[in-house]
Structure formats: C-alpha cells, structure tokens
Amino acid sequence: xxxxxxxxxxxxxxxxxxxxxxxxxxxxxxxxxxxxxxxxxxxxxxxxxxxxxxxxxxxxxxxxxxxxxxxxxxxxxxxxxxxxxxxxxxxxxxxxxxxxxxxxxxxxxxxxxxxxxxxxxxxxxxxxxxxxxxxxxxxxxxxxxxxxxxxxxxxxxxxxxxxxxxxxxxxxxxxxxxxxxxxxxxxxxxxxxxxxxxxxxxxxxxxxxxxxxxxxxxxxxxxxxxxxxxxxxxxxxxxxxxxxxxxxxxxxxxxxxxxxxxxxxxxxxxxxxxxxxxxxxxx
Amino acid sequence: xxxxxxxxxxxxxxxxxxxxxxxxxxxxxxxxxxxxxxxxxxxxxxxxxxxxxxxxxxxxxxxxxxxxxxxxxxxxxxxxxxxxxxxxxxxxxxxxxxxxxxxxxxxxxxxxxxxxxxxxxxxxxxxxxxxxxxxxxxxxxxxxxxxxxxxxxxxxxxxxxxxxxxxxxxxxxxxxxxxxxxxxxxxxxxxxxxxxxxxxxxxxxxxxxxxxxxxxxxxxxxxxxxxxxxxxxxxxxxxxxxxxxxxxxxxxxxxxxxxxxxxxxxxxxxxxxxxxxxxxxxxxxxxxxxxxxxxxxxxxxxxxxxxxxxxxxxxxxxxxxxxxxxxxxxxxxxxxxxx
Numbered sequence: 001x002x003x004x005x006x007x008x009x010x011x012x013x014x015x016x017x018x019x020x021x022x023x024x025x026x027x028x029x030x031x032x033x034x035x036x037x038x039x040x041x042x043x044x045x046x047x048x049x050x051x052x053x054x055x056x057x058x059x060x061x062x063x064x065x066x067x068x069x070x071x072x073x074x075x076x077x078x079x080x081x082x083x084x085x086x087x088x089x090x091x092x093x094x095x096x097x098x099x100x101x102x103x104x105x106x107x108x109x110x111x112x113x114x115x116x117x118x119x120x121x122x123x124x125x126x127x128x129x130x131x132x133x134x135x136x137x138x139x140x141x142x143x144x145x146x147x148x149x150x151x152x153x154x155x156x157x158x159x160x161x162x163x164x165x166x167x168x169x170x171x172x173x174x175x176x177x178x179x180x181x182x183x184x185x186x187x188x189x190x191x192x193x194x195x196x197x198x199x200x201x202x203x204x205x206x207x208x209x210x211x212x213x214x215x216x217x218x219x220x221x222x223x224x225x226x227x228x229x230x231x232x233x234x235x236x237x238x239x240x241x242x243x244x245x246x247x248x249x250x251x252x253x254x255x256x257x258x259x260x261x262x263x264x265x266x267x268x269x270x271x272x273x274x275x276x277x278x279x280x281x282x283x
Numbered sequence: 284x285x286x287x288x289x290x291x292x293x294x295x296x297x298x299x300x301x302x303x304x305x306x307x308x309x310x311x312x313x314x315x316x317x318x319x320x321x322x323x324x325x326x327x328x329x330x331x332x333x334x335x336x337x338x339x340x341x342x343x344x345x346x347x348x349x350x351x352x353x354x355x356x357x358x359x360x361x362x363x364x365x366x367x368x369x370x371x372x373x374x375x376x377x378x379x380x381x382x383x384x385x386x387x388x389x390x391x392x393x394x395x396x397x398x399x400x401x402x403x404x405x406x407x408x409x410x411x412x413x414x415x416x417x418x419x420x421x422x423x424x425x426x427x428x429x430x431x432x433x434x435x436x437x438x439x440x441x442x443x444x445x446x447x448x449x450x451x452x453x454x455x456x457x458x459x460x461x462x463x464x465x466x467x468x469x470x471x472x473x474x475x476x477x478x479x480x481x482x483x484x485x486x487x488x489x490x491x492x493x494x495x496x497x498x499x500x501x502x503x504x505x506x507x508x509x510x511x512x513x514x515x516x517x518x519x520x521x522x523x524x525x526x527x528x529x530x531x532x533x534x535x536x537x538x539x540x541x542x543x544x545x546x547x548x549x550x551x552x553x554x555x556x557x558x559x560x561x562x563x564x565x566x567x568x569x570x571x572x573x574x575x576x577x578x579x580x581x582x583x584x585x586x587x588x589x590x591x592x593x594x595x596x597x598x599x600x601x602x603x604x605x606x607x608x609x610x611x612x613x614x615x616x617x618x619x620x621x622x
Contacts, residue, residue, distance in 0.1 A: 023524055032377045035370060036392050039450065042407035043399055049410070060410050100303035107299030111292075119304060124612050126311050128547065128603045129596070130555025132572050136579055136592045137314035140321040143328070143585065164310040167303055225401055227558065232579065244402045248562065252406065260403045267398035271391065 043264060050257035057251030069254040073262075076253040082243035083259055089155070089239065090223040093162035098216045100163070101170025102208075108171070109178040126168045134165060135232030142233070153235030161233040162226065166219040173218060177211025210278060217274070221267060315596065321589035328583040338586065345590040349574055353595075356570040359438065359560075360553035363445035364453075365495070367549050368542065370446065371453035375541075376534075378454075379461035393454050401448065405562050408444055409435065412563075436565040439499075444559035449552065453545035460541025464534055472529035480531050484522030492518020540610060547606055551599055571595060 049059055053066035074080035108119060126134065138161050142150045149156050185207070189199040227241035234242055244256055322341055324332040346353075378389045396404060410416060412434045415423065422428040434440050496514025500507030557572030571591065578588035 020524065027525060028373060028377045028381055031373050032389070035374045036389070038370075038447075039393060039396055041411065042404040042447070043396055045407040045410055046399060046403050049407075060413065100306060103299040104303040107296040111296035111299075113293060113296055119300065120612070121607075122304065122307055122312070124607070125600075125603070126307065128551055128599070130552055130572075130599060132555040132557065132575055133315075133318075133592055133596045133599070134311065136575060136588065137318035137596075138310065139579060140585060140589055141314040141317040144317055144321065144332075160310050163306060167307060171303075221397060225397070225399075227402055228555075231576070241400060241402055244400060244406075248402070248406060256403070260400050264399040268395065271398075275387075 046257050046264070047261045050254060050261045052254060052257075054254065059252055059254050059257065069258050073255050073258045075255050078238060079243060079253070079255055079259070082238045082240045085155070085237065086224050086240040089158055089162055090220050093159055093166055093223045094216050094219040097163045097166035097170050097219050098212060101167045101215060101219075102174050102212055104167070104171045105174035105178055109175050123168050123171050126165060127172070131165070131226075131228040132232075135161070135229040138164075138229070139232045153233055154237055157233045157235070158230055158237060158239065161229050162223045165226070165229060166222060169218050169222065170215040173215035174208060174211045177208050177214075181207060210274075213274060217270065224263070318589045318596075319593050321585050322593050324586040324589070326586075328585070332585060341586050341590040342594070345587045346594060349571065349591060352569065352571040352574050355568070356554050356572070359442055359445065359568075359570060360550050360556075362442045362498075363449065363553050364546055364550045366442065366446045367450055367453040368546065369495075371450055371457055371545065372542070375454050375457035375461055379458055379464075380466075390455075390458070393451050397451065402558065402562075405444055405448065405558060408440075408447065409562060412440060412443075435563060436568070438564070438568050440563040441560050441568045441570075444563045445553045445556055448556075448559065449549040452548040452552070456544035456548060457538060457541040460538040460544075461534070464537045468533050468537075469529045472533050477528040477532065479524070480526045480528045481523065483531065484524075484526035485519050486522070488518035488520070488522020488526070489515040490518070492516070492521075543606070543610055547603070551603070554599065555595065 049062070050069065051065050051067065052059055052062055053064040053068070054061070055063055069075070074083075104119075104123065108116065108123075138157070139153075142153060142157055145151055181204075185203050186199055189203045190196075194202065225241060226239075227245060230239055230242060231245070238246065240259065244252060247253065247256065320334060321332070323334055323336060323338045324341075325335065325338050326332040374393070378386055378393075382389055411418060413419065414433045414435065419428060419432070419434065423430050423432070434443075493511045493515035495518075497507045497511035499514075500510030555572050557570055557576050560568050560570045560573050575588055575591050575595075578584040578591065582588075
C-alpha cells in the first residue's frame with residue numbers, strides 16, 4: 001500500500017490536470033456552440049416552416065415538405081401591399097434619418113458650443129425609452145391634432161415615427177466612426193488650399209462613408225422590422241409586421257415565412273457584401 | 284462665404300444640428316408632453332376630450348387599478364435581465380478571449396436573429412415550446428414530464444421570450460467591455476499565484492444556482508427544493524472548476540460597466556414589452572404594456588392609458604437619469620454603434 005501510493009498520486013495528478021484542462025478548454029466552446037444554436041433556433045424554424053404543407057390555416061405543426069408556397073409568395077390577400085409598404089417606409093425613413101443623423105453627428109463631434117450636453121441627452125433618451133411610450137405619445141399627439149395629414153393615421157404618421165426612432169442610432173453609429181478620425185488629413189487638405197467644401201467631399205466624406213453605410217443598414221433593419229411603434233401610428237395601414245400580428249390570431253399563412261426567410265437572406269447577404277467590400281479597401 | 288463662416292463660429296454647427304434636433308423635439312419631446320396633457324383629459328374619442336386639472340384623479344385611478352401589472356412587469360423584466368446576464372456573460376467572454384479568428388463570425392451570429400422579423404421569431408418559440416411540440420412532446424411520451432405540463436401561457440414562457448429577444452442587447456455591451464480588458468493584467472495576476480477561486484467559487488456557485496433555480500421552481504409551482512438542489516449542484520461545479528481568482532479580481536470588475544449597460548438595454552425595453560406576454564403568455568401573464576396598448580388601441584381610453592404610460596415613462600427616466608449620472612452614456616452608445 002505505502003509503496004504504491006506515491007506511484008498512484010504521480011499517475012493521478014497528470015490525469016486530473018488533463019481532465020481539468022480539458023474541462024477548462026472545452027466547456028466554454030461547447031457552451032458557445034449551444035448559445036449560438038439557441039440564438040438561431042427560431043430562425044431555423046422560420047425557414048423550415050416556409051417549406052411546410054399545413055393541413056389547416058395554422059402553420060404550427062410540421063406536416064410535410066412542399067415548395068408550393070415559394071412558388072406563390074404573394075398569394076394571401078394584402079401581403080404584397082404590406083411588404084411593399086414596409087420596404088417603401090424603410091427606404092424613405094432610412095434616407096431621411098441617415099441624412100439628419102449624419103449632420104448631427106458632424107455638428108456634435110466637430111464643434112464646441114453651449115448646450116451640447118442637452119443635445120447629447122436628447123439624442124440618447126429616445127434609445128433608452130421603451131418603444132411603447134414613443135408610440136403612445138405620438139398617437140396622443142396625432143389624435144389631439146385630429147385632422148389631416150396626421151389623423152386618421154396613415155403612411156405619413158408611420159414615416160414620421162420611423163425617422164424619429166432611427167435618428168439617434170444613426171448619430172451614435174456615425175459618431176463612433178468620426179471619433180477615430182485622423183484630423184491631420186483634413187488639415188493637410190486645407191494646407192493644400194482646398195476650401196471647406198472640397199475638404200469635406202474629397203476627404204471627410206469618403207472616410208466616414210463606411211460609418212454612414214453601417215448606420216443606414218441599421219436604420220433600415222430597425223424600420224422594416226418595427227412592430228410596436230408602428231402598431232400605434234399605423235391606424236388601418238398595414239406594414240409587414242402589422243400583417244403578421246393581424247394574422248397571428250387566425251393562423252399565419254406559410255408565405256409569411258417565405259418572405260421572412262427572404263428578408264433574412266437579403267440582410268445576411270448585404271452584411272457579408274459590405275464586410276467583404278470593407279476588407280478589400282483597408283484604411 | 285468662407286470669412287463669414289469663420290467670423291460666426293456658431294453658424295455651421297447650428298445649420299448641421301437644426302433639422303435633426305427639430306425632428307426629435309417635434310416628434311419625440313413634444314408628443315411626450317402631449318401625452319402628459321392627455322393624462323388630464325376626460326371624455327371619449329367620439330364626443331371629444333376635455334382637458335382639466337381636476338382630472339389628476341386619473342393617476343390614482345389608473346395606478347390603483349393596474350398596480351399588479353406594474354409589479355408583474357418589473358418582476359418579469361428583472362427576471363429576464365438576470366437570465367440574459369447569465370446566458371450572455373460566458374458567451375461574450377468566450378468571444379472576447381477565445382474567439383480568435385472566429386470573433387467576427389461569432390459576433391455576426393449573435394446579431395443574426397435581428398435580420399428576421401421579431402414577431403416571427405417570437406411565434407417560432409410558440410412552435411418550439413408548444414404543449415406537444417418538438418421539446419415537450421418527446422419528453423411527455425417517455426414520461427419524464429407529466430402530460431398536463433405546459434410552458435406556454437406561463438410566466439416562464441414570457442420571461443424566456445424576453446430573455447431570448449434581448450440576449451444580443453446584453454451580449455454586445457459586455458463584449459465591448461471585455462474586449463478592452465488588458466490581458467497583461469490577467470497574466471500578472473497569474474504570475475502572482477492567482478489560481479482557481481476556491482472555495483469562493485463553490486460558495487458563490489451554490490448560492491447563485493440554488494437561489495435562481497429555487498425561484499424558478501416556485502414560479503413553475505413544482506418542487507422548489509428539488510430545483511434548488513439541482514441548481515446548487517450545477518452552480519457549485521461551475522464555480523469550483525471554472526472560476527479563477529484572476530477572473531473575480533480583475534476581469535469581472537473591469538467588465539462591470541458593460542454589464543450595467545447591457546442590463547439597462549435589456550431591462551428598460553423589457554418593462555414596456557407586450558409582444559412576448561401576448562404571444563407566449565395568457566391574460567394571467569399580461570404586463571403593463573398589454574394594458575396600455577389595449578386601452579389605447581382597442582378601448583380608446585386615452586386619459587387612463589396616458590396616465591399609465593406617463594407613470595411608466597417617469598419611472599424609466601428616473602432609472603436612466605441615475606444611470607447616466609453615475610456611469611455616463613459612453614458605454615451604451617458604444618454598444619449601440621457596435622450593433
């Protein structure tokens with residue numbers, strides 16, 4: 001016994017260390033894989049159920065594979081209008097919010113003036129307000145005006161809301177890009193007799209363009225998927241998320257999953273493209 | 284032109300800021316004020332609303348009637364924020380320190396769910412967690428789980444839905460904070476004999492795991508003691524083997540700002556959420572958001588709905604103001620930019 005015990009501990013120690021190291025190394029990796037599966041599981045379900053062939057109206061139980069809904073993506077009444085409306089609002093609100101937000105970012109990052117703290121708060125607070133409150137307060141304003149073009153609620157009221165909640169995100173994203181900006185380049189341009197206009201368009205703008213594009217992509221994805229604020233400002237107008245919500249009680253048409261899958265693929269493709277484009281021109 | 288702009292320094296920033304700031308003033312700040320006014324209304328949408336200060340009674344009326352909904356919202360949001368933190372922290376930690384060349388891919392996968400509809404994702408959980416769905420169905424047929432057991436229409440389902448939907452909001456700020464941690468500090472700690480955190484890790488793990496699972500068991504209404512023992516065993520194992528002293532003394536304190544930022548970004552939207560409660564819960568799990576949206580959009584009871592919303596907004600603003608005062612807004616903005 002006594003002779004065997006040193007040998008046993010010598011053998012046990014490396015074994016225990018190997019196990020500990022194995023545990024240490026793999027636990028986090030396995031955990032991360034599980035977390036990623038958890039995050040993407042609902043997306044997988046959306047895609048899978050776009051190929052489902054449900055017996056009744058409700059598309060919640062797997063019945064069999066079919067491509068027929070992919071062949072007829074706009075079958076249900078009102079779906080194509082809703083998708084078109086969502087895309088239109090997303091494009092216009094992104095354009096307006098990106099323009100306004102970029103200007104604010106330039107103003108806040110480049111100039112010193114009184115009341116800057118207040119401006120920063122005004123940018124920050126909408127991002128920290130629950131959506132339901134922004135939607136509800138816009139609704140009360142539109143109702144208290146009580147006249148066209150704001151009431152009854154319509155396309156314009158949705159657009160106003162989307163620009164509003166997007167501005168802050170654009171400002172923050174563009175500012176992040178401006179903060180790491182090499183100011184020396186602008187000084188060099190003005191040393192070389194470029195006026196402010198030329199300096200901006202030839203030097204500043206191309207350098208912050210990736211930030212602006214990132215901001216626009218973020219704004220677009222926030223707008224096209226917004227449900228809560230739109231629910232309060234849409235009235236009878238139906239965007240794509242509003243369409244899904246309206247159908248959620250009576251059974252969602254399979255085509256909604258087809259469109260959802262398409263939006264996912266386009267968004268993923270867009271991000272991949274901008275990443276590749278960004279890598280090709282390292283700055 | 285150039286000399287004019289140089290002489291009047293304020294002209295350029297004013298021109299840059301005015302359009303966007305005006306939009307926020309007119310369509311964010313003024314509507315909030317209008318909602319405050321509407322909370323002093325009486326009347327109806329058909330006959331018209333009337334403003335009167337004597338309608339301040341809207342507030343006590345609304346709050347006394349719907350206090351349980353506020354409490355439920357705070358409890359659910361707090362529970363969801365805790366579970367989001369527990370899931371997101373190890374994930375952010377792995378991406379920051381072990382991500383290597385997969386770092387960007389992993390970050391992309393964390394935000395990828397945002398690329399498809401929030402409503403559809405929530406409805407997917409309805410399919411996954413269904414009473415005889417892909418998870419509960421097999422468990423019931425083997426007999427591990429009683430056949431009347433359900434997840435949908437329970438508080439658990441709502442909290443799980445909120446946890447899922449806000450997970451990236453927690454992961455990103457924590458990741459941003461962890462990425463800034465100087466690895467040399469950790470190495471220095473290890474040189475100074477920082478080893479596994481024992482027995483602290485065991486004690487902390489047992490306590491956190493036990494209490495959390497115990498609470499979960501109470502919510503589930505199913506043997507909180509059994510749940511607590513399982514949680515304590517799991518937490519203790521993780522704490523004993525995986526938590527190092529250098530993590531507790533260095534990495535974690537340096538990432539606390541990110542945890543708070545993520546907590547705020549999860550807790551605040553969760554308080555106002557009503558989609559998860561509506562799609563995954565039932566009337567017994569309705570939150571204050573469900574009441575507000577129902578009063579505004581179905582009953583057209585603007586005065587009471589406005590009083591409820593304004594109360595929520597005031598509460599949220601107090602939390603945000605304290606947060607901004609103590610910790611600043613840098614971390615939050617960085618996280619938003621990262622997204």
